[in-house]
Amino acid sequence: MKIIALAAAKGGVGKSTLAATLSTAAIIDRPGIRVGLVDLDPQGSLTLWWNARALPYPLMFSMAPGALAHAQDILRDERLDLLVLDCPPGFTSIQERAIAAADLVLVPTGPSKLDLDAVAATAAMAERAGVPSSFVLNGALFRSRLAGQAVMALRERGDLLYPPMHRRVAIAAAMADGRTALETAPTGAAAREAQALWAAVQWELETGEGQ
Numbered sequence: 001m002k003i004i005a006l007a008a009a010k011g012g013v014g015k016s017t018l019a020a021t022l023s024t025a026a027i028i029d030r031p032g033i034r035v036g037l038v039d040l041d042p043q044g045s046l047t048l049w050w051n052a053r054a055l056p057y058p059l060m061f062s063m064a065p066g067a068l069a070h071a072q073d074i075l076r077d078e079r080l081d082l083l084v085l086d087c088p089p090g091f092t093s094i095q096e097r098a099i100a101a102a103d104l105v106l107v108p109t110g111p112s113k114l115d116l117d118a119v120a121a122t123a124a125m126a127e128r129a130g131v132p133s134s135f136v137l138n139g140a141l142f143r144s145r146l147a148g149q150a151v152m153a154l155r156e157r158g159d160l161l162y163p164p165m166h167r168r169v170a171i172a173a174a175m176a177d178g179r180t181a182l183e184t185a186p187t188g189a190a191a192r193e194a195q196a197l198w199a200a201v202q203w204e205l206e207t208g209e210g211q
Contacts, residue, residue, distance in 0.1 A: 001075040001076070001080060001081060002081070002082055002103045002205045003072070003102045003103050003104075004022070004084050004085065004105075004205075005087055005098045005099050005104075005106070006019050006086050006087060006106050006108060007099055007106070007126075008089055008109065008118065008122055009089060009090060009119075009122050010115055010118040011089035011090075012110070013109050014138040014139050014165070015041070015086055015087065015089075016039075016041065016045035016049065016086050017138070018106065018108055018138060019046055019084045019086040020037075020049050020050075020175065020180055021165070021171075021181075021182065022194075022197070022198055023035045023037055023084050024179075024180045024183065025180075025194050025195060025197070026081075026082055028183075029195070029198060030081075033081045033082065034059070034081050035058040035059065035081065035082045035084065036058060036060070036061050036074065036075075036084070037050065037060050037083075037086065038060075038061050038062075038063045038071075038084070038086065039060070040065065040086055040087050040094050040095075041088040042088060046086045047060065049175055049178055052178030053178030053179065055178075058084075059080070061078075061083075065093065065094040065097055068094075068097040068100070068101045069101060071083060071085070071101040072101070085101070085102065091121065091125070095125070096129070099129050102126075103131070103132075104131070104133070104204050104205055105122070105123075105126040105131050105132070105133040105134075106134055106136050106161070106201070107119050107122045107123055107126075108135075108136045109135060109136070109150075110137075110140070110150075111137060111140040111144075111147050111149070111150035112146070115150075116150060116157075119135055119154070119157065120157060123158055132159075132204065133158070134158070134159040134160065134161045134201075135154045135157070135161065136160075136161050137150055137154060137160065137164035137165070138164070139166075139167045140165075140167065141166065141167055142166040142167075147164060150164075151164065161197060161200040161201065161204070162196075163193050163197065164193070165190075165193050165194070166189070166193065168188075168189060170189075170190045171190050182194050182195070
């Protein structure tokens, strides 16, 4: 039973998309696994995706920020194998509590300098909480110079999960329909990247290694 927190100081880096994608990847990879989602972001993008999904999995849970310290209780009581927390951007007490409750913190970032400059503070928050963290490069243009530079910069700063999730039409189209590219285009490039990223996340969870 594991908890993943998707946290980032900067908004617009794709936390909700990654939460949906990784939870779906886990279910496809391990049929029968029980995966839960918690949308802690006031914007509610993950909740909107789940409402449009009209499928019984993954499960969605409502949790008050003050209850995050008891997230393990939800895992046990609901017989979940994985719980994914989608945090609000910034440096809020909600984010701090979610990070403290997690087994692994994923820090999504875009490839721009503004995006990259924001990752260190979130990783430091995880380090203070004693929780492993890993960066995820998200929304990069495939084979672009900017993406290559971002990969090198993130590797210098800490643990970077590979491969990056590139900006692809299939991802946005699927999310609007309450699904993911793993379901709408299972043989496409976006699905392959999602499967590989989930494998990397699994390895981090199983070994307990991160930044």
